[in-house]
Amino acid sequence: MNLGEPQEMQDDHAMKLGVPTKFHRKVGMTNRFAIGLVLVTLTFSLSFIALSHPEAIPARQQTVREVIPKEYLSTCHRRHEDGSLALLPEKYLTMNECKKRLPDVVVLGTKKCGTGALRVFLDTHPNVVFSKRAEAKFFTQNYKKGIDWYVQIMRPTATGQVGMEKSPGYFFSSDAAKRIKSDLPPTTKFIVILCNPVRRTISEFTFEQLNKIKEKYKVDTEEAKVIAKRTFNSSKFEKYITTSSGRIRTNVDIITHSMYDKYILSWLKLFPRSRFLFVDGDNFTHNPVAVLNEIEQFIEVPHYFNSSRFYFDKEKGFFCLSEPFKQCLRSTKGLEHPPVDRTVLRKLKELFKAHDFATSILTLKNFTWMKNDYGSKI
Ligand SMILES: Nc1ncnc2c1ncn2[C@@H]1O[C@H](COP(=O)(O)OS(=O)(=O)O)[C@@H](OP(=O)(O)O)[C@H]1O
Numbered sequence: 101m102n103l104g105e106p107q108e109m110q111d112d113h114a115m116k117l118g119v120p121t122k123f124h125r126k127v128g129m130t131n132r133f134a135i136g137l138v139l140v141t142l143t144f145s146l147s148f149i150a151l152s153h154p155e156a157i158p159a160r161q162q163t164v165r166e167v168i169p170k171e172y173l174s175t176c177h178r179r180h181e182d183g184s185l186a187l188l189p190e191k192y193l194t195m196n197e198c199k200k201r202l203p204d205v206v207v208l209g210t211k212k213c214g215t216g217a218l219r220v221f222l223d224t225h226p227n228v229v230f231s232k233r234a235e236a237k238f239f240t241q242n243y244k245k246g247i248d249w250y251v252q253i254m255r256p257t258a259t260g261q262v263g264m265e266k267s268p269g270y271f272f273s274s275d276a277a278k279r280i281k282s283d284l285p286p287t288t289k290f291i292v293i294l295c296n297p298v299r300r301t302i303s304e305f306t307f308e309q310l311n312k313i314k315e316k317y318k319v320d321t322e323e324a325k326v327i328a329k330r331t332f333n334s335s336k337f338e339k340y341i342t343t344s345s346g347r348i349r350t351n352v353d354i355i356t357h358s359m360y361d362k363y364i365l366s367w368l369k370l371f372p373r374s375r376f377l378f379v380d381g382d383n384f385t386h387n388p389v390a391v392l393n394e395i396e397q398f399i400e401v402p403h404y405f406n407s408s409r410f411y412f413d414k415e416k417g418f419f420c421l422s423e424p425f426k427q428c429l430r431s432t433k434g435l436e437h438p439p440v441d442r443t444v445l446r447k448l449k450e451l452f453k454a455h456d457f458a459t460s461i462l463t464l465k466n467f468t469w470m471k472n473d474y475g476s477k478i
Contacts, residue, residue: 172196175226176256183224183425187256196258200251203231203263205289205399206280208367209271211357212303213295213381216433217418218395219266221388224409224424227401229257231265239276239283240269247283262399271363272356281370288375289399290367294459295381296469297358297452298445302437304354305337310435321431329436338444348444348451355451361458368462378463382475388419449474 172178176198177185187193207215216234223230231254236242238250257263270276271292280288306328313324313331341349349355356362367376377398384391392405409423420428456470469475 171226174258174260176258176261177229179424181425183427185255193256198256198258200254200256201263202247202251202284203254203265203288205262205264205291206270206284207264207266207268207291207293208276209268209292209363210294210300210360211268211271212300212307213268213293214384215266215268215293217388217429218291218293218379218384219264220427220429221392221405221410221421222264222395224421225396225401225404227261227404228399229255229261229263231255231263235267235269236265237267237269238265239279240267240273243275243279262401264399271367274366277367277370290371290376291379291395291398292364292367292376293379293381293384294360294463294467295385296474297360297456298448298474299437299469301341301354301358301448302337302440303435304357305340306435306437307432308354309336310432325431325435332438335441337438338441341448342444346447348447350451358452359455361455361462364459364462373464376463378465380465380467382468385418 410419411422413420416428
């Protein structure tokens, strides 16, 4: 081809030689542009379809994607078969925004009304996470350790989980109430489990006696129980709670701790009642599912507890967990109580009746033991 020739002639030669002409080049460029445009549009459309319909990704690509176990999606822990908890690998903790936080719900009390069983049972709910320590006691004896210590003893929670703590001594402490008011957010909820005050008083006495024996003889709970039974003096309890003239002492802790109304009143002076759930401990002992369902609603977690998760253990004499693992409360819970003189029992009932009346007005609840005259068997 002579490059000095006019354009039409150059094209003529070119056509003959099979070389692309300017016209062909123009058409070629337009085609390539069009093909490119179609390819880009196709790629965009395919990735859009793939994103909005992950099932549309070809099977070969899906295999390289990690399949996250369903139970890892909104939690920070994995539960072993024996019930113990292990933190999930770091990437899941990040994905689920897991971190240690102040508790959302605090079980304030009350001592010997089933707070231990409440904790063990509630902790199996997938949306509930209790503190690492069984009892933090931060707002009472550990306050000097500082709020960072308190946060550190919590387990990490994912955003949708409810962090909880139980320290039954808080209920009796006006200091704890004031500190909670100043340190916890105004959204914190409180659970107070109350039970038959006569039975509660005997329970606290029995528990304290056992602890004294453990300390004195340097023995474990089982040995202490044997010693307690052997050395049991039937009038010990009666002597401890009555004056020489036979009146009930109203200045000993195990008695005052059962006068629930005065503590409730002091808490209600600081917090609105809507932030409390007052739970019937006697009902909880005999029908844990009903009470746990009530708690689920109050703390706003999905329904989880049903009767298949529990069984009544005849040897223990109490309900135990059957799912997700088998577990009864440890041997310091469900102690054998000493028999108590009938006259002393009657005096205790009379003393607590007036307080219970006030309790039911303050809580707007009629508790089991009030309906059945404190039960025939205490
Ligand atoms: N399921 C189950 N298993 C074992 N024990 C149960 C259960 N439900 C309620 N209870 C009652 O809980 C009482 C102990 O209460 P607390 O756990 O609050 O005691 S403590 O204040 O934390 O020491 C304990 O009191 P005692 O019987 O005097 O030991 C029990 O009566």
